[in-house]
Amino acid sequence: MIGEIIINAFLVTLMLTIAVFIINTRKVISTILLAGTYSLVAALMFVSLDAVDVAFTEASVGAGISTILFLAALSNLPKEETEEKFNIKHIYAICTCTLVAGLLIWASYDLPLVGQLENPVHQHLAQDFIEGSRNHIGIPNVVTSILASYRGYDTFGETVVIYTAGIAVLVLLYDKVSNSSKPNPRKNK
Amino acid sequence: MDNIILKVCTKVLFTPIILFGLYVQFHGDFGPGGGFQAGVIVAAAFILYAMVFSVEDCKVIMPPKLNFFLLALGAFLYGFVGIVGLILGDPYLSYDVLGSSKEAGQHIGILLVEFGVGLTVCNVMISLFYSFANFNFGKKNND
Numbered sequence A: 001m002i003g004e005i006i007i008n009a010f011l012v013t014l015m016l017t018i019a020v021f022i023i024n025t026r027k028v029i030s031t032i033l034l035a036g037t038y039s040l041v042a043a044l045m046f047v048s049l050d051a052v053d054v055a056f057t058e059a060s061v062g063a064g065i066s067t068i069l070f071l072a073a074l075s076n077l078p079k080e081e082t083e084e085k086f087n088i089k090h091i092y093a094i095c096t097c098t099l100v101a102g103l104l105i106w107a108s109y110d111l112p113l114v115g116q117l118e119n120p121v122h123q124h125l126a127q128d129f130i131e132g133s134r135n136h137i138g139i140p141n142v143v144t145s146i147l148a149s150y151r152g153y154d155t156f157g158e159t160v161v162i163y164t165a166g167i168a169v170l171v172l173l174y175d176k177v178s179n180s181s182k183p184n185p186r187k188n189k
Numbered sequence B: 001m002d003n004i005i006l007k008v009c010t011k012v013l014f015t016p017i018i019l020f021g022l023y024v025q026f027h028g029d030f031g032p033g034g035g036f037q038a039g040v041i042v043a044a045a046f047i048l049y050a051m052v053f054s055v056e057d058c059k060v061i062m063p064p065k066l067n068f069f070l071l072a073l074g075a076f077l078y079g080f081v082g083i084v085g086l087i088l089g090d091p092y093l094s095y096d097v098l099g100s101s102k103e104a105g106q107h108i109g110i111l112l113v114e115f116g117v118g119l120t121v122c123n124v125m126i127s128l129f130y131s132f133a134n135f136n137f138g139k140k141n142n143d
Helices: A002-024 A028-048 A052-074 A088-108 A126-137 A142-150 A152-180 B004-026 B035-052 B055-061 B064-087 B102-134
Strands: none
Touching: A002 A028, A028 A052, A052 B035, A052 B102, A126 A142, A126 B102, A142 A152, A142 B102, A152 B064, A152 B102, B004 B035, B004 B102, B035 B055, B035 B102, B055 B102, B064 B102
16 A cells, blocks of 8 residues: 555556656657656656556557657657747737636545545446356457457547548658659768 | 678568567467557568668569558458458348358458458558658759
8 A cells, every 4th residue: 555655656656757747848859758758757657557558558659669650740840949038919818828727626525535436436337347257258358348349439540540540641641752762862871 | 781790680580570479469369469559560660671771672572563452451451351241141240150160260250350450550560661762852962
C-alpha cells in the first residue's frame, strides 16, 4: 500500500516535471522527445493501475511510433520556435486554463476511489464479461474478448478510422511523394 | 546514413522485431497484446530499416503497392469475418458459427479480426512514414 503510494507519487511528479519542460522548451526536437518520454511514464502509470494492455498500447503507439512520425513530419519545420512576447491574449488564456483546471479538479472529488469493488464500473456489465470470457469464449485475456468479441463493432469502427486516416494522408501527400521521390533528397545527405 | 554499426545492428534486429510483433499478435488471447500493438511493432521494424538505410531501400522490401493492398485488406478482412457470420445465420460480428463449437468459432473469429486490425495498423503506419519522409513541405529540393 505505502509502496504503491510512493511509486504513484514518483510517477506523477515525473509527469508534471516533463510537462513543465515541454512547456518551457523551444526546440522542436526536444519537445517531441519529451512528449515521447511523457507517454512512456504514462505507460508506467497504466502498469501500476494493472491495465497492462493499455500500457502496452501507450508504450508502442504513444512513445514509439508517434514520436517517430512526428520526427519525420516535423523534420521539415524550423528547428526552433520563436519566442512570443507577452500580450493581453495570454491573460485570457491563463484565465481559461485556470478555470477549466479548477472545474476538472472540483469534479474529480465526485469520482469514486480507484479499485473499489462497489464502483459503478464494476457493477454493471463487467461481471457478465468476465464470466462470459471464461465460459463462452474461453480466452484468458478478458481485454481481448471484450475488444474483439463483445465490442467487435467498436473495434471495427476504430480499424476503419485508422484506415480512413491513412487513406486521407495518402490522398493529400501521395501524388507529391511519387513526384518528389525521383531525386531522393535523403540519399545525398 | 553511413554507419556500419547501425546497419549491421538493424539487419540483426529486423527479424526478431517482426517475430516479436507476430508473438504479440497471435498471443493476444492469452496475454497482453493484440492487433494494434502488433501492427505498430511490425511497422517499427520497417521504419527502422527505412531510417538506417533509406526510404527507397525500404520500398524494395515493402513496395507501396503491396503496402496499400494490405492496408485495405486488413479492414476488409475484419468486415468480411462479420459478413461470413451473417451468411451462416448469426448476427454481424458474433463469431459463434465460424467453428465446430461456439468456443472454437469465437477463437477463429477473434484471431482473424485481430489479424485484420494488425494488418491495417501496420500498413497505415508504414505508409504514413513513407508520406512524411518523402514529402517536402513547400520546400525546394537541395539538389
